[in-house]
Amino acid sequence: MSTGDVDTGDAATRDVDTGTDLLYSEVEVDLRAAVRSLLTDRGDLPAALARAESGAPYDTALWTSLAAGIGAAGLLVPEALGGQGASHREAAVVLEELGRAVTPAPYLTSSVIATQTLLALSAGGAGGETVPAVAEVLRALAGGRTVAVLALPLSTGPDGPLPTVTAGAGGAIRAVADATIADVLLVLADDGLYAVETAAPGVTVRAQTPLDLTRPLATVTVDAAALAAGTRLADASPGPGPGGAEAAVRHGLLAGAGLLASEQLGLAERCLEETVRHTRERHQFNRSIGSFQALKHRMAHLWLEVVSARAAARNAADALATGSRDAPLAVAVAQAYCGKVAVHAAEECVQLHGGVGMTWEHPAHLYLKRAKSDEIALGSTGSHRERVASLTALPAPGRRSPA
Incomplete structure (x- = not known):
């Protein structure tokens, strides 16, 4: 269904006070068209459902076309390292389209989180040159030849505790997330950040049963020998560069959380569009059910939520792209809001499709499961609300300010 079926209200995304333009640029529009065309051409729902049921949802040919063919994997990588030298805004557009199609692809985990983690280390060499070991991985990621995943639970937020492994044990x-398809794992140990190949001896990736069948989860086990054989990219001391493993990881998680909002936006938009389409076509009492006032009110309310989610997601992407000092706040606001909107849109999609929306053959359940999974990914909605409160010096929800 085309976006023309629902007025998306892009004019609401211009910040009049700051002059920040959150509208889509011509480059972003062209990129969206290319990604959507690719996903539409490869959009085989029965095959996607079959792959999801099998526990191996990835379409490797599709990922190759997206990552290497279109060049989406290298959007955030500088041209000097073989990437496109684009910004978070362009990467956000890709994630919107992936969210619309609930595409099983390691774009968020590899091309955003892992890439941003490595980029935070890339200028830490002597004299400011790129660290060779980091540059090598970044070039492979930019070319779509390698998938790298940060070995942390999907629920880990930018400001939450970071689980580590013991270097000696x-x-x-x-x-x-996406560890089953990864070629390289970025493992945070108590003495630094390591790059370890998943095929190396001493590395075990055991698939778990996830709620979201399109984003598989796994338990990753790395022994001391595997860490020793890997490449230590950064040590555990604070600060930027090769001495800032934790800072680099948090940088990657912040970018991931901010752009996850764009995935949630794309998902919510598609759910709304499909719901509007279905209620136009479905008839009861010789009338389109979309003409019933109660359903009109529900869809109008959801449309307002989606428009607001677009503003929040675009603001987060723009803040990350420009390196704004308010980026942590913009990300927290986007995650505090967009997660709930995506879940609401998916729930309405299931309910307003009636009986067919409850069937396994209909894709509505994939959207709902992705939305629920995204809601707790990279920090829960509640944790991001608390972060907003902390950054703005306001009482957190449900807490009373001190007397």
Whole structure:
């Protein structure tokens, strides 16, 4: 269904006070068209459902076309390292389209989170040159030849505790997203950040049963020998560059949380569009059910939520792209709002499709499961609300300000 079926209200995304333009640029519009065309051409729902049921939802040919063919994997990588030298705004557009199609692809985990983590280390060499080991991984990621995943639970937020393994003993990390398709794992140990190949001896990736069948989770176990054989990219001391493993990881998680809002936006938009389409076509009492006032009110309310979610998601992407000092606040606001909107849109999609919306053959359940999974990914909605309160010096929801 085309976006022309629902007025998306882009004019609401211009910040009059700051002059920040959150409208889509011509480049972003062209990129959206290319990604949507690719996903539409490869959009085989029965095959996608079959792959999801099998526990191996990825379409490797599709990922190759997206990552290498279109060049989406290298959007955030500088041209000097083989990337496109684009910004978070362009990456956000890709994630919107992936969210619309609930595409099983490691774009968020590899091309955003892992890439941004590595970029935070890339200028830490002597004299400011790129660290060779980091540059090598970034070039492989930009070319779509390698998938890298940060070995942390999907629920880990930018400001939350960071689970680590012990360098001398190794350890296990649960609920790592897209680890089953990763070539390289970025493992945070107590003495630094390591790049470890998933095929290396001493590395085990055991699939878990996820709620969202399109974003598999796994338990990753890395022993001490595997860490020793890997490449230490950064040590555990604070600060930027090669001495800032934790800072780099948090940088990657912040970018991931901010752009996750765009995935949630795309999902919510598609759910609204499909709901509007269905209620136009479905008739009861010789009338389109979309003409019933109660359903009109529900869809109008959802449309307002989606418009607001677009403003929040675009603001977060723009703040990350420009390196704004308010980026942490913009990300927290986007995640505090967009997660709930995506879940609401998916719930309405299931309910307003009636009986067919409850069937396994209809894609509505994939949207609902992705929305529920995204709601707790990279920090829960509640944790982001508390972060907003902390950054703005306001009482957190449900808490009374001190007397």
